[in-house]
Amino acid sequence: MDKTTALDLYRVMRRIRDFEERSTVLFGEGKVWGTIHSYAGEEAIAAGVCAHLRDDDWITSTHRGHGHCIAKRADLEKMYAELLGRETGYCRGRGGSMHIADTSKGNLGANGIVGGGIPIATGAALTAKQLGTDQVAVSFFGDGAANQGGFHESANLAALWKLPVIYVCEVNQYAESLPVERGFPIKDIEKRAEGYGMPGVRVDGLDVKAVYDAAGELIARARRGDGPSFLVAYAYRHEGHYYGDPRKYQTKDQIEGWKTKFDPLVDARKWIVGEKLATEAELAAIDAQVIEEAKKAVAFAEASPLASPISLPGDVYASH
Amino acid sequence: MQATETHAPAATREMFYNEALGDALRLEMERDERVIVLGEDIAEHGGAFQVTAGLLEKFGPTRIRQTPISELGIVGAAVGAALTGLRPVVELMYIDFAGLAMDQLVNQAAQNRFMFGGQARVPMVMRTQGGAGRGNAAQHSKSLEAWFTHIAGLKVVMPSTPADAKGLLTASIRDDDPVIFLEHKLLYRTKGDVPTAEHLVPLGKADVKRAGKDLTIVTWSRQVLFALDAAKQLASEGVEAEVVDLRSLVPLDKDAVLSSVRKTHRVLIVHEAIKRGGFGGEIAALIAEEAFDDLDAPPKRVAGLDTPIPYAQHLEKSVIPQVDDIVRAAKDLVA
Numbered sequence: 001m002d003k004t005t006a007l008d009l010y011r012v013m014r015r016i017r018d019f020e021e022r023s024t025v026l027f028g029e030g031k032v033w034g035t036i037h038s039y040a041g042e043e044a045i046a047a048g049v050c051a052h053l054r055d056d057d058w059i060t061s062t063h064r065g066h067g068h069c070i071a072k073r074a075d076l077e078k079m080y081a082e083l084l085g086r087e088t089g090y091c092r093g094r095g096g097s098m099h100i101a102d103t104s105k106g107n108l109g110a111n112g113i114v115g116g117g118i119p120i121a122t123g124a125a126l127t128a129k130q131l132g133t134d135q136v137a138v139s140f141f142g143d144g145a146a147n148q149g150g151f152h153e154s155a156n157l158a159a160l161w162k163l164p165v166i167y168v169c170e171v172n173q174y175a176e177s178l179p180v181e182r183g184f185p186i187k188d189i190e191k192r193a194e195g196y197g198m199p200g201v202r203v204d205g206l207d208v209k210a211v212y213d214a215a216g217e218l219i220a221r222a223r224r225g226d227g228p229s230f231l232v233a234y235a236y237r238h239e240g241h242y243y244g245d246p247r248k249y250q251t252k253d254q255i256e257g258w259k260t261k262f263d264p265l266v267d268a269r270k271w272i273v274g275e276k277l278a279t280e281a282e283l284a285a286i287d288a289q290v291i292e293e294a295k296k297a298v299a300f301a302e303a304s305p306l307a308s309p310i311s312l313p314g315d316v317y318a319s320h
Numbered sequence: 321m322q323a324t325e326t327h328a329p330a331a332t333r334e335m336f337y338n339e340a341l342g343d344a345l346r347l348e349m350e351r352d353e354r355v356i357v358l359g360e361d362i363a364e365h366g367g368a369f370q371v372t373a374g375l376l377e378k379f380g381p382t383r384i385r386q387t388p389i390s391e392l393g394i395v396g397a398a399v400g401a402a403l404t405g406l407r408p409v410v411e412l413m414y415i416d417f418a419g420l421a422m423d424q425l426v427n428q429a430a431q432n433r434f435m436f437g438g439q440a441r442v443p444m445v446m447r448t449q450g451g452a453g454r455g456n457a458a459q460h461s462k463s464l465e466a467w468f469t470h471i472a473g474l475k476v477v478m479p480s481t482p483a484d485a486k487g488l489l490t491a492s493i494r495d496d497d498p499v500i501f502l503e504h505k506l507l508y509r510t511k512g513d514v515p516t517a518e519h520l521v522p523l524g525k526a527d528v529k530r531a532g533k534d535l536t537i538v539t540w541s542r543q544v545l546f547a548l549d550a551a552k553q554l555a556s557e558g559v560e561a562e563v564v565d566l567r568s569l570v571p572l573d574k575d576a577v578l579s580s581v582r583k584t585h586r587v588l589i590v591h592e593a594i595k596r597g598g599f600g601g602e603i604a605a606l607i608a609e610e611a612f613d614d615l616d617a618p619p620k621r622v623a624g625l626d627t628p629i630p631y632a633q634h635l636e637k638s639v640i641p642q643v644d645d646i647v648r649a650a651k652d653l654v655a
Contacts, residue, residue: 058404091437099435108403109436113427119396120428126397127404130356130382137400150423153393160388313571316434316472318441318496319523320571 001209006277007286009051009208010268013043014290016067017265019076020239022294023066023083023097027243031302032083036097039067041238044264045170046071048211049138049231052219058106058124058137060117063098064172064237065110068140072107074100076294080301088300093307094315114175115141115148118167122154125165125228136164136222144175146189155196155230164222166215167230170205172237177249193230205233206264209271236262332483333516338508340482341371341447344489345409347518349379352407355493356383358394359411368413369449369508395421395446399429399498402444407493414460415450415502418467429498430473441496445489449503451542451592452640456505458628461636463541463593468500469569469602475499475523476569480544482512484567487521495523504542504592524571528580532560534654535586538577538603540566543590543641550646559654561588569599577603578611585616586653592640595623622649 020038027036039046042064050071053059061068069079074090082089082100090100101109108124111117121139128135145151146169158165169190175183186192193200199221203214211233218229238259240247247255260266272278313320335343349355357372363386366373376384387394391412398408412418418425425446432440452461468476475497479485485503492499529544530551537547544565551561564580566573581587587607589600604619625639 058400060400089437090439091435094437095435101432101436101439103403103436103439108400108440109432111428113423116423116428119393119424120400120403122393123397123400123402123408124404126401127406130401130406150392150396153388153390154396156388157390157393157397161385315438317475318433318443 001212001277003277005051006272007282009047009212010272010283011286011290012047012050012071013208013265013268014287015076016043016046016070018290018294019066019070019079022298024243026083026298033085034096035242036083037064037242038239039064041259041262041264042170042172042205042235043067044208044211044268045168045205045233045235046140048208049168049215051212052216053106053136053138055105057135058108058121060108060121060137060139061110062117062141062145063110063112063114064142065098065100069100069102069107069110072102072105074102074105074107076297077300080297081304084301084304085307086301086304087307088304089307115145115150117141118145118148118150118154121165122158122163125158125163126161128164129161134223136166136219138166138168140168140170142175143169143171143180143183143189144178146192147175147183155198155228158228159196159198162225162227164225165228166218166222167228168215169230169232171232171234174237174241174249176241179249190230190232198228198230200230200232203231203233205235206262206267208264208268235264331516332513334511335482335514336508337482337485337503337510338369338371340486340514341489341503342373342375343514344486344493345372345375346378348490348493349375349383354405354407355409356385356401356406357409357411358385358387358398360387360389360413362386362411367411369505371447372411391417391420392424396424396428398444398446399424399442402429402442402498403432403440407443409445409447409493412446412448415448415464416459416462418448418464425474425498425500426471430471433497434473442498443496445492445499445501447489447501447503449505451504451506452629452636453506455631455633455636457631461629463591463624465502465569466593466597466599469599473498474570476502477523477567478502478541478569479567480507480541480565482510483514483519484521484527486514487519488523488567490518491520491523499523502541507542510545521567523568524573525567526573526576527565527567528562528576529565530561530563532562533584534560535588535650536562536564536580536584537588537590537646537650538564538566539590540569541592543592546641546643547590547646549643550650553643553647554650559650561650574606577606581607581611582614585614587615587619588622588646588649588653589619590622590641590646592624594626595621596626598623617653620649620653622646
């Protein structure tokens, strides 16, 4: 891999981690309302997959959606502004963390319904097929969503119609509080792909290069018109299901030990420095830039006006 | 479009309701290549109620896209396609199957525009049919319009005549919001004059199907035909009923309802769906809130019994409003 690509991957991962840490602080300060779900620990997946996507390719995301949004090149100012309920936010304060979308970059939205984005990404892929473009759609979802009916119905349709969609299952070990081994009667979730007649690929979701390589092949395949695929990336969710989760379903060792044991950012640094793609100092400079841009984005959000009052019917209906 | 076509005003042809719907689909598909149809049995079979008959031959299998039996997957694919530039029309065979697809309609399609702060449009139509009267029993006969009217972000359309069916479907396909288009299984073989060229009936415009001065009957879908029959009987007994066909429940033509009530001072609301929680309650509340002083009697409802639809023919008939029920209620109201 060339240096620029490697550093881009690292920068995206760093941005995501910083966003999750910073938004947690903002939540603690009472500036973020509702609930937030941290993507920390899974950064390599969004970064590695989205590196292959163009602005006119589509993604659907999840309740744990900040990472996908950032990896799809969202504007951090608009993301923070949304969390803070400002008019300048992506959804003008109407959506919040669980509904951030950026249609200008093909992000069809985070989704508060587990598995809710899977049929939608499939429909986006249908648009590409119908109009004869080489666009692709990627649906990110967790292991929990792989047990929803919408996944099975969509996978079947996509394979039947050879749609350019990649289903990316992020196994973060817990479907909310349910450990993955208690939600699946099989160990290798990627084997489900065989039942739909599409390739199923397992990848180490902590290893950004591995994700990048695996996703690259599957996305190229979809662009060529060879149809859908199922990528299953195994990682570990560093935080609870949501901010404030008491995490009664985890051991002390998992809560305290695993996040240092399974950290894709640490692994990415080791890989980049080990391969001499960049020096520690260069990575530290990226870290500093990321912090600087994040601070600016938060300041922008805090200086923005509160979201405007709901306007009916225009906020709800396009034709009226 | 064709050089030989005449442009005489109001060129019409007698069509069945299902034929008129197919005509709207054909014209919109010719006009806009982004319009596609998704659904079960819609290709060679022509749809369970023959609405898409002949369209496969004309537009081919990529635009008349027959699907496996996967209601959630199909409706969800339509949502995604609508978000990204197509104008899909989904045919759901029976409204009773909507439960299988409800998340995509209620949490996704209806709310995408709002949740995303106005960034998205979801120009899709979900056509389906409901209603009793064919012995299909409890899982194939419901009238569920009230489910959808309760969801902000959806529009709900229910045509009663072939001409309205064509005009409203055309308008629904061109609308930029998700439209739940509800047909009635016993209307498909009703006939009427339908404009042969492009025909648009705007959403949110009720139609006075019969003028009268003694009471207003507010109704929709198949019960419009029952109300018109009832009005004929009432007229022979000297009672002139005005029949207001809402045509679309969302958006609702409040002015048409209120101005009729202000004229007749009495209102009967008639629908096939069960009375409890039905949309008739919404109409009654609207009138009570905005035209209370114009009323000479409390609003009255004739609606389905609070029961699943039974199978046996005489039982099925006993749980949905009949013409006699409307006549009786109207007489009570004007007495």
